[in-house]
Structures are given as C-alpha cells and as structure tokens.
Amino acid sequence: GDIPQHPPRKIPSILVTGTPGTGKTTTSEMIANATGLEHIDVGKLCKEKNMYESYMEDFDTHVLDEDKLLDELEEVLAPGGKVVDFHTCEVFPERWFDLVIVLRTNNTVLYDRLQTRKYNERKVTENIECEIMQVVLDEAKASYAEEIVIELQSNSVDDMEENVERTRQWVEAFKRNNA
Ligand code: DAT
16 A cells, blocks of 8 residues: 555644754744744754764864664654754654755855854854855755755845744645645
C-alpha cells in the first residue's frame, strides 16, 4: 500500500531558517505570538543542553551533536504546532515541517547586524559569503519539497511584519483545510 508521507496534522509546524542575522529568532517569536504556535529556538536549546561534539576555534563555532539534537526534537515535533528556528535545515527530517521559510537579507544590512553582535571578522565574512551564495536557500530546496519552501526578504521591520502577517494567514488556511 501507500507509504504515508507524514502523520496527519491539524496544526502545522514551520521551520524558519536562514544565515545568522537574517532575523530567524525575532521573526519566529513574532510568528509564535501571532499564531499560538510554540517557538523552538534550536540554537538556544543546543547551548542549554550542551549538544556539541567539539569546538572549532578558528571559526568560533561549535560542532553539533546531530543525533542528540534529533532525539531531543523528535518528541517535541511529533504533535506539530511548532515554529522552529535554526541556521541550517538539512539535518531535520522532511516530515517534521509543513512550511519552510528561508529569510534573506542584503549584504550591507546583514554586515551591520553581525558587527553589532561582536562576531569576529572571520565569522562575519563567513556568514556574508554564506548569504551571497544563498547556501541556506539551496539547502532548503534540496531537503524539502519545492512547494513548501518560501524565500522571504528580511531587510526591514516592515518586511518582518509583512512576513509574520503572511505566515499567520497561511497557518489559518492550513487549520481550515485540515480541520
Ligand atoms: P537570527 O536569529 O537569524 O540570527 P535575529 O532574529 O537574532 O537573527 O536578528 C538579528 C538582529 O537583527 C536583531 O537585533 C534583530 C534585527 N533584525 C532581524 N530581522 C530584522 C528585520 N527584518 N528588520 C530589522 N531588524 C531586524
């Protein structure tokens, strides 16, 4: 018989991804407030539960313990109703998400945001290059069905508010269609 694609969900789960500084956490928090979905900040969770295998000093970056993270999130994501934010998306199973939002920010705006964060110069450059090369967008397109991946500009507060409102409407439609 047919293999079910994912368990039927009445309430969707959304992944918000993008290069660091594009606005994932801020936007996800606003989506959670607007929709009642629960915000899961994966970066914060990794820090709190120390889900790292090692640390790369040159890149000022921790290497993720993916197995530990996936085990932790599997139960949390099972019932749906989550807005998950993380800077990479290829680690997650496709079945977890009904919508994948990739936030995009132009170089100069992103540069300023990363400077403000006191990232070292190498980390700033890495992330700007990642954004220019649209690494996360390509990753999302390679990892999820084309029709559930959307790219949204996140350069201004107006952009952010529009993105949140658009997502709120999408969640309402999903709930109506799956009631
Ligand atoms: P991320 O979670 O992708 O690393 P963030 O939500 O922490 O990004 O945002 C980084 C900073 O930039 C934070 O001070 C909020 C600001 N910001 C994010 N998106 C924005 C937008 N669309 N317009 C204006 N400021 C934004």
